[in-house]
Amino acid sequence: MLITIISILVILFVLVALFVNLNPEFGGTIPDTKKERFSKSPNYKNGVFENLGGVKMSMGFSDYIKGMRGFFASQSNTRPNGNLPTVKVDSLELANYSGAARLIWFGHSAFLFQKNGKNILIDPMFGPVPAPHPLLGGKRFSEHLPIEIEQLPPIDMVLLSHDHYDHLDYKSILKLRDKVKMFFTPLGVGSHLREWGVPEANIIEMDWWDDTLFEEVSLKCTPAQHFSGRGLADRGKTLWSSWVVQMDSTNIFFSGDSGYGSHFKEIGNTYGPFDFAMMECGQYNELWKEIHMMPEETAQAGIDVKAKMIMPIHWGAFKLAMHSWTDPVIRVTQKAKELNMPISTPRIGEFIYLDSLREDEEKWWNEVN
Structure with missing residues (x-):
């Protein structure tokens, strides 16, 4: 019996190892040359990136067990009753647009920002499941997106907030890579893009408070309170961030994923006020409140960043927590x-x-409730 159990465990270990090492979904590894640059970042300590003040998710083993039980237990209304409807978008209307600033939400945290003929994609996760394999995650609430990724116009910029599967999607990047001028990522996230065939020349990695100007768009990489990792042993190896996008008189803020913290006021004082702020609101739990805001904190964070209007994001697409799907909004x-x-x-x-x-x-x- 003991030999049988050990054999099964060995086989499982080998299968997991093969899955992790052979599946391109897990992305790339950080080369030593990049680590040398990371060492200059005040957010990089002992080989990993840290939140401001060293804030971490404070879940113990018993909390993990509690969370797993809650996630797999029978829950009420965690998904819509049926397919979530979406407004269809015409590809020609997108391609020919050169007017005032506008946004299109694709659910969760994915957006297209358009102004004066510029097209900027933010966290373009267009896949059906936020996981390295379809069996490891729940399907998107909506059967169809407003527009298929292949129908999008040429993209000037892609902004990525971090490397989690619900924000950085392997197959979406494969479909986008040949139509994007430049990818902007927090430090380290470019390693996944390079692994997936995006040329080094088309990737710009930034640290918190770095800023750059690209084709008349002023871009600032700003802090968030979260974490990173796509595999079993790469937690904190890449940075996470929020973004400020400024173009002519338009000033918008994208929070990425973040727990509530003092960084929101600092961003507001430095770059606000904002015309519009896309603020994380969804997939939260008291067990991990350090890395995902509660809805009430989302509203307060909007005030902190000095937003004229906020929009709750990180909801309406996937079940990644135990709350009802409408609870965030x-x-x-x-x-x-x-x-x-x-x-x-x-x-x-x-x-x-x-x-x-x-x-x-x-x-x-x-x-649709």
Whole structure:
């Protein structure tokens, strides 16, 4: 019996090792030349990146067990009843647009920002499952995206916030790599892109508070309170970030994934006020509140960054926590109202015009509950 158990464990170990080492989904490794650059970053200590103040997710072993039990237990309304509807987007309308600043939400944290003929993709996760294999994750709430990735116009810039599967998708990058002028990532994330065939010349890696100008777009890499990793032993090997995008008179903020912290006020004081802020709100739990904001904190973070209007993101696409799928938008909307923070809650695929922003009164999620 003992020999049988040991044999099974050895076989499982070998299969996992083969899966991790042969599956391109896991991305690349950091070369030593990059590590030398990382050593100059104040956020890089003992071979890994850290949050400001050394903040970490404080879950112990018992918390992990509790979280796993909660995730796999029977839960109410964690997914929509049926397919989540999306607004279809015409490919020619996208390709020919050269007007005022506008955004299109693809669900979760994926956006297309357009202005004056520029096309900027943010965290373009267009895949059906946020995992290295379809069996390891739940499917997207919507069967179809507003537009297929192949129909997107040529992309000037892609911004990536970190290397988790629900933000950096291998197959999406493969489909995008030949139509993108430049990829912008936090330090280290470029290693995955290089592994997937993106030329080194088309990747710019940035540290917190770095800024650059690319084809009339001013871009600032700003802090977030999160973590990184795609495999079994690469936690913290790459950096995570938020982004500030400035173009002419337009100033927008993208939070990436983040727990609530003092960095929001610092970003607001340095680069605010913002015309529009896309703020993480979803896939949270008290067990990991250090790395994902609660909805009420999302509304407060909007005030901290000095946003004229916020939009809750990181919801409406995948089940990655135990709360109901509508809990994020209901709670953040209520708190934003209490704080007098204007909030936008568009449908997936709707155009969001930044020169004519208005608070959404239609609670469209109730139609699919």
